[in-house]
Structure formats: structure tokens, C-alpha cells
Amino acid sequence: MDFLRPASWEEALAAKAEHPTAVPIAGGTDVMVEINFDHRRPEYLLDLNRISELAQWEVGQDSVRLGPSVPYTKIMENLRTELPGLALASHTVASPQIRNRGGVGGNLGCASPAGDAHPSLLSSGADVEVESQARGVRLIPIDEFYKGVKRNALEADELIKAVHIPKADGPQQFSKVGTRNAMVIAVCAFGLALHPETRTVRTGIGSAAPTPIRAKAAEEFLNAALEEGGFWDNGKIITPSIAKQFATLASGACNPIDDVRGTANYRRHAVGVMARRTLMWTWESYRGDNGRTLEGAA
Amino acid sequence: MRVNFTVNGRKQEADDVWEGESLLYVLRERMGLPGSKNACEQGECGSCTVRLDGVPVCSCLVAAGQVEGREVVTVEGLADYAAHRTDAHPGGGCASGACGTSIDAAKRWQAKPQDGQTGEAGGLSPIQQAFIDAGAVQCGFCTPGLLVAADELLERNSEPSDADIREALSGNLCRCTGYEKILDAVRLAAARQEEAV
């Protein structure tokens, strides 16, 4: 095994070009477990810790440019307003020690369906900025990023440079089921973002299919129902039948397996419950905010 | 490969480090600092918690090569680390609410080398004393990691609620105590810190 320690992004790209099998390591919270348990012996480890810009973020006009190594703790503490869904998800990651080291880049690089960041990235509509020495930068829409179980759209010579996440234009929520009240890998998870500007709702489901997915049929149904009922304008309470149908469709989007963490049936069921609850929470928040806005204007 | 970093204020060098070794292994097996514990080596138990540039992390998940040039504080150096903090903030509390040790401050801090290695000369930190007094130590295997995590909690939050304590220590498994006396210990250390102000 060789340990590559690039001091700059350019060096890192060069190293990855030269050694396409090199495994990037940043927080180490996935890679080191695999090494400690003898599940993996990469030829090269590519340490990204020395590249400080990967651990930085910029809040822009419309989006946040999030470095892949920004620890979850920093996301929770600093980006709650801009990225509430991701901040909530960050708070559910493992333990404080892990949140101090791990970042979104690890979730994306590993592309495990259980990664806690995925549902929020999906529901926000993020873009992943990747770069290779040979072909330069490209942006991969999150909807095209996940390719299979633990497979993503990165080429062997590419590294994740940043994640561009649209700033929240409405309430966002994240829920995750685990069989312990802390420090648990998702049995399944659900993220939901209201986008009042476009009058759309986006979702993300974790750990209930070979890859993180969106519940597209549920989104389409809800978008239509909200539009039809004038909900975005009148701020009415969402009817139980709409919430129920949304939950059913979210469940239907799952394609889960039975494993030691949970059964497929339970995952489908739980995703439905979380879909309904996160919809109610975000919608109540949207109505509340609308109320305050109106009061403020008056 | 060779790795150079600072542990408990003392510059350390490790040679012939296998590239897959963790910081935990290097501390325990190469530097004679076995205080950080090897309970799970998968980031699930927190017994290997150390401060890396001031930040609590699981040392089992930090590759040895990643600590090149960085500062590590282990349980062996905790008493000195806490004493230094007390010097910087007399009374140990922090009314301003900004009492955390910044990374820069942590980097500037240098322990007296002979103290940092053994923890003897500096006596015990308040959290160490509180763990003994409250009966929070049984087998003691989780204790070093809990101490580092709890000390960091009290550094940023001098009056934590029970829920705050539980959240801050949720990454540290203990199999002996049922956690009640660990909560007692953190409350006790916080109360003593408060009295000392």
C-alpha cells in the first residue's frame, strides 16, 4: 500500500490520473473501517486532508458551494438556514466524533444507499462538481450521480471537488429510521424539500433501493394536488387523503431488500410514514411562515 | 513511511509505519501511549477518542499518514491540556460563551514534555477527578474516550443540560455503568467548574 499526500488540488488530480485505483481518503470514516476490518487493501490511499479548500464552503446568491470535506458538524452549525435538510441529516450522522471528521464527499464517493446526506441532496437538487486532470471540470446533476449499489458516476481519474446545493427556498425535513436512538446506520431515510419558488416538492429516499432515489411518482402527484387545490396560495392544511396518497406513492418508489438491519416490508412501510410526517412538518412550517409574512406585511 | 506529529505537546516521529495503520495503532503500539482504547476500530464506540487539532475524533479512523504535522491530545495529556485551559480562562468557566479552544490555541499549546506522557505531574483534570468521585469508572475501558469527549463538551458548554450531555456522549459506548454515573460525573465536573468561577 502507498500513501499519497498531495499538497494541492492539482497534485491530487495528477496523482489520481497516475493511479486511477487510488482510494481517496478524507474523514476516513468509511475507508478506515474497511482497512481495519481487512475488507479492503487498496494499492494507494490518496489523502485529501491537506487540501484546505475541500473543507471550505461558500454561500452564494442561489446556492451553497460545499467542499466535500466540510465536516458534518460544520454543516449543522453553519448552514442550518441555507441547507436545513442537509443540516438535519448531518445531525443524524453516527456520532459527534464521526461528524467532526466525515463530510458529504465521503457519502458521495462511497455511494452507499445508506449514506445520510443523499436524501437531502436529492430533494435539494444538488450538482456534484468533479474534475479530472485530463478532461477538467464537469457538473453531474445529483439525479444522474448514483449508478448502482455503491457505484457512482465518477470516472476512475476524477475526484469530487465540490457540491453545489441550491439554498432552501422553503422548509426542508429529514427523517431516518434506525433501531437505536443515536449512532445508527439508516434502516431507511426520507428527505423532503418544499420549493415554493417553483411550486414543487422534491424528495429523496435512502436505504430503500439499490441507490438513493427520489419518489418521483409521489412528487408528481403532490405537485399536481397542491396546484389543483391552490394550496401554495391559500396555505390550507394538507388533507389527510393527499398525505396518505403521497405516503403510499413514496412507499411504492422503494425497492428494498431484507437484511440484518430491517426487512423490505418494514422499509416500505417506514418510508411511507416518514413521507407523511415530513410532508406535514414542512407544510405546517410553510403555512406558519406564510402567516408571519402576511402579518409582517400588514 | 515516516510520520511526524505532536502528541500531548511533545514532537513525535514514527518510522516504518505501514500505510494502513491508524493513528490509534501508532499511539498505542509505537509511541507507548495505550491510553486511547481499541474497542471496536470502526468508529462505533468512541473509546479511542482523541483531540486532533482540538477536535474530538475517533483515532481508529484517522490514517496515520493524515496526522503528519498535526497536534494530538490523548487521555494521557488531558490533565495538562485542561490545566492549560484553566490558565487561559481562570476558573475554567467562560461567561462569554466563547470558551472553546480554537484550533490555533490548541496548536500553540505545549505541554511540559515530562508531564504529557504520564499524566502524573499535572494531577488530574476536573473531569478525571469527577469520574472517580462519581463512580463513573468500572472496567474503565470506555473511560479515556469518554473523558476526552466530556472534557471537550465542558469546554464549549459549561452548563450542559442532561440532553446536551447525552448528545455529546452519544458516540461513546459504555457496557458497565448504564451511563447514570457518567452523567453524574459530568454534572459534578460542571458544578465544580461553576463553583470555581
Next chain:
Amino acid sequence: MAQNTRTTPAGTPTNVTQNHTKGGIGESTLRPDGTLKVTGEFAYSSDMWHEDMLWGQTLRSTVAHALIENIDISEAVAMPGVYAVLTYDDLPAKMKNYGLEIQDTPVLANGRVRHHGEPVALVAADHPETARRAAAKIKIDYKELPLVTDEASALAPDAPLIHEGRDDHHSGHVPHPNIVHRQPIIRGNVAEARKRADVIVEGEYTFGMQDQAFLGPESGLAVPAEDGGVDLYVATQWLHSDLQQIAPVLGLPPEKVRMTLSGVGGAFGGREDISMQIHACLLALRTGKPVKIVYNRFESFFGHVHRHPAKLYYEHGATKDGKITHMKCKIVLDGGAYASASPAVVGNASSLSVGPYVIDDVDIEAIALYSNNPPCGAMRGFGAVQACFAYEAQMDKLAAKLGMDPVEFRQLNAMEQGTIMPTGQVVDSPAPVAELLRRVKARPLPPEQQWLAAGEEADVRALPGGLSNTTHGEGVVRGIGYAVGIKNVGFSEGFDDYSTARVRLEVINGEPVAMVHTAMAEVGQGGVTVHAQIARTELGVTQVTIHPADTQVGSAGSTSASRQTYMTGGAVKNTCEAVRAKALELGRRKFGSYHPAWATAELLLEGGKVVTDGGEVLADLADVLEGEAIDEELEFRHRPTQAFDLVTGQGNGHVQYTFAAHRAVVEVDTELGLVKVVELATAQDVGKALNMLSVVGQIQGGTTQGLGVAVMEEIIVDPKTAKVRNPSFTDYLIPTILDTPTIPVDVLELADPNAPYGLRGLGEAPTLSSTPAVLAAIRAATGLELNKTPVRPEHLTGT
């Protein structure tokens, strides 16, 4: 060590001295090893280090049941840095098996593996990674065999025999060679009693395989000595039992295997069996170098036995006025591939299957199977834990069917001092079962909806799901449940249970100092604290030195069965009394002529002085001891017990009984099936609390392990392959601090006149009743039957 010219390894235990503490028994003195443990200096077995040491690695079977057709070690041996590769053929002695009671466990597999993760080969190398890579290069050809995974496959007509040609002392009475041991207990006449029953309830219960999950992994260091022997530093529960099993397979006389207890990172039964001890010694003796073995967490799940999973079938009847008429049960424990403690687990499960209740007519049967599942053995409360889960569920069912309050129903049937157990044994010391229940019930309930207390926003940390943000109160229902249990203390069934203590009293720097030397394994329970307290009380000294535990002193028995304070505490007391008598005799010789009270009064040692029972000071102890040291080593035994009759189960099998009750308050997210335990209140009789701080710590810790197996802990074995599916802390979950509620503890001290200081062993009882109390509370919240533990979200949501 004189015969060993090597330097002492780093991490070798040293004497622990506690100065200037006056505390005798009854005071909450602090741990003598506390300072070492909070500074990181306390040397655990995994911290041992020796110049020039090698690392040992175990290669384990990847299949559960197979013949080994070929082992090719050639590539492994050829690797640079590899010093030895050992297989069965390299074992040096005629004896090649070991075992706690039945020597059925091969040191290394002999042509056949019987469970997933069985040791097949060993490697010693100069770096752990080299050892791992070498182990990976050993080629083993397996020919898989049919599996035994449960009672049906164990007893099927064509079932493969896990152990052929058994000749152990249980083999003669078991109905099938795949049954390790069977213990029936018959008392009264169930058929007649059944006729009096107005209601009958039946239940089939399943208890999952729990892991001890001690945090300090199996580890140790073996150092070869020049005399051909070996010095072994290891974390274990019983040094002398290890020694008895280690020496024969090394082909060494016991005196050439010198064992020292290293720091033990928890045990809970999981270190009662041998793990890496023999392997490290074999590699050290072969290579002539010190060898360290440290399991990682993955290997630890294969490196020790687990709690027996069980199926329990119960029938109870009761009259309309709430008196239990009879009980029938069959308890099937899965012992896995090797016997370990299975026979004793059967004995406990059967003899305690009735619970702490008066039931005159019983028909009980308990068996342990041999199977290809992971071996199971000792874990805190063994046998009694599984039974308590089932009989307490039955009590709730009976109460419900009778329309009675579940606590009042239990109290109505509760045993008390004088009750006759199903084995015919009379309970001859306090058994405050009804009182314990009364106490937990009388405690005020924690406020409802505490998650709202902080303000408008729900604090998810106080809700089911915790930080995962699954509910803000939706679907959350509270439930309350009760349970009580009974456990035996000490080794039962006629076992010659004893402990040994050596006490030395002398003057050092002008002060009298006691040194206590035992082989008791301090695993965290605080035995060392209590030993110092006993020495202070009995010898009136303030300074007590605790000698490291080793095999240079007689056996202490195991740190298990809630027995160490009773047994080794009793041994320390006993030896101190003898030392005191000698000190007084010395005093009489030296100073007797100065005061008539030396001859006439009852004399005591207090505060470093010889005093009369009237409080008059006769001499300084330091003056009495001047120039002489008193050194005594004595054995201590509890009163003898009897084996249970193999047909009727009758016999005074147990030494002492111990009781605890729990009340669980839970909140269940009924839609997602997630549980938050809000409070687990408990009451327990400890006879006499020698150290209340430690007592409460034991009770809270045991309670939490019971909580774990109620809602999350289970080793999942694939029934198709008998392979363990979750050997990691990622998938074998134990409670975090956010899963553990407040645990108020109510301690009773009703003395047992037969026990030292009247104390009652206490470590296990809290592990019994907390699980069924949590289950009862979840049933109350959900209305579901829930016959299996741990409860999973699937069970609560019907998915």
C-alpha cells in the same frame, strides 16, 4: 520472575496502594485503580508490550460445518516476517481439547469444523498486517456437511451428530447425543392441580442470542521462559480455570504456566471460556519470542461464547381468586457447537424456571442442544434470564385473563422466606419479592411528554428515534410494565466452590499495612475496592495494598454467578480474621503483662490500634507488629450444595437466591415501531451493601444490559448457513447514552445470616427483570403479544 531472564513486559500489573482512606465496609470508598484508569495508565491486556514481541493471528473457518480436506500453509510460511504457522498437527501434547466442564473444544480444528469462526490455524509475525496477510494465504479445502441449527434438525432421525462417541458425564442420561444436558424437575401433581385452575394461559417465547459486548477485546501476551514454561498476561474471569485447561494442551505442568491477570475491559461471562490464551502460548513456545494477540471487534464476536438463545414453552393455571395452580414448561437452549457452560445453564434455567413465585405443582424440563450455531455459554444471569423473560410474560397474561392488576397478582403469589422451591429446597433467608414490587410501583411516574418540556419545539432527543428525527410526538404512546426475577448466587449443584485469600500484615514506614493477594479477576465490578474495605474493617488499618491477581496464590473461582463479593470477599474476611487472631496473639505475647484486658477482654483492631470491645486502647498495632510480618493464605467455602436428581430435579442445589424488580416506562412510536425507554426504576435486596456506590453502579449496568436485549441486541445467525450475519458494532447494537433512561435504584439490605456480613450477590439479578419489564411496557403501549426479544420495529408494525 527468577527463572525468567527477560525484562518484564510493559503493562505488567503492579501493586495498587490506596493511602489515607479510612473507609471500611459500608462506606462508598473509591476505586483503588480509579486514578490509573482515568489517566490512561491502567494496563489492559491489549496494552501489553514486550521488546521483540510478535503478533499472533487466528485463521477461522468461513463455514459452519465441514470436513477439512486439506490445509496448505506453504505460502504463508514463506512470507518474510512470518515466524510460525501452526495447525492441529503442530499441537505438542496428547491433550488437544479444552472446555470448562466438558473438554470438547479443539484448540485448533482437527479435520472438522463445527461452527462459523472456529479456529483452524495460527500465525505469528512481526507486524499484525503481516500476520493477517499470511493467514489469508493459508488455503483450506472444506467439504461442507449438513447443518444442525435448531431442535428439529438436532433431533431428526438422520441428524448429524455434532460430537460422536461422547463419554462425558452427561452423555449417559441425555435422550439424544445432540443434547448436552437435560434437567427435569417434577414436584406435586400437575394433572391434578390443573383441574383446579379457572384460567389457563400458554405461551411460546423466543429469546435471541445476546453478546456480552465487553469493550476490551480478547487479548494478552505470552512470554516464553527459560525453564521451558510460559508467562501469560491475560484478561480472564478465572485464572485457575484457564490454567487447568491451558497446561495440559501445552504439555506443561501447571507450575510452568504462570498467569497474571492484566487489566480486564469488562467480561459479563464472555471471558469465562478460553479465547486466545492457548494460541498465544503455543506461538510463544514455538517461536521462542513473546507473542501478543489482540482480537478486533469482528473477531471478538467469534472469540467468545454468547448468551444461549432459547425457545420456552410455558403453561400456567390460576384460580379465580388469583392463586397460581400449576406450571408446566419446556426450555430449549441452543448451546451451539461446544458445551462451554451449557450444563450449568440448563441447571439454572430449570431450577429457576418457576420464578420467584409459590407454585407447588410443576413439571419442568430444560435442555441444551449441540448445534452448528455459535457456541453459547456464560453471560450475566444465564439460564435465569431466559426463563424470567418467559414467566413474567405469563404472569401478565394470567393477570389480564383474571382481570387483576399485574403487580397485585404477582404479590399474591410471591415467594417469601420459607417458601419451598420446585427442587424441594427451602428458601432460608429473606425473599422480599412482594416488597420489591411494592417499591417500584410506589415510585412517582416520570412526567408525560417530557419532550415538550423544553419549549414549543419537540426535543427529539427525548422521543423514540432520538436524533434521527422520526417523530415530533406523532404516534407516540406510553406504556408501563413490571417484572421481578430470581437468580442463584455462586456455583451450585454440588460444585466445590471456594475462594482463596492471602493477607499479609506488617509495618512499613512505621505504619501497619495490609496486603491482600487473591486470584480474583477484577473485571470492573469493584472487587478490589471491597477487598480493601474488608481488610480495613477487619484489621483496623488505613493502608491496604492490593496485590495483582495471579496464579501464585490459590484459586478465587470465577468472577461470575454474582459470587465474588460473597466468595473472595468472604475469603478475605476469613483470612483477615485469622491474621487478626495472630496479631492479637503476638500482642499478648509482647504486651500481655502490661494490662489485664489482654487476657480477659474481647479485643479488636481499630484505627491502627488494639482496643477492647469497651473501647480502651491497649497498644498501637505498629508496635505489636514491629519486626514481624503475619502472612496467611486460607480457603473459604460456602455451605455445600447438592446435585439435582436427574429424574425429579430434587436437591438443595443453590447457595443463595437474589431478587430484583423493575418498572419500565416506555414511549413507543407505534407507527414506526421505535421505542424510547423513559425510565427503568428498580428495587433490589443486596443483604448488605459493602459499597453503595458500587452496588448502584452494578444495578444500573445490569439493568441496561437487560434493556439492550429487550429492544436491540441480537446476534443474527442465518438459519440456512449457521453463519453470523452481524459481527460488528455497526450491526450488533448496544444501548448508547441516548437509549438509556434514568435508572432510579432502591436498595434493600435484609441480611442473609449464612453469608459474610449478610451480603447477597447482586450483579446478575438486575439483568433478569429489566428485559421483561420493558417488554411488558411495550405490550401495554401497543396491545401486541410480543413473544420474542429483542423487539424489532417489524414486530411492532406488523411488517
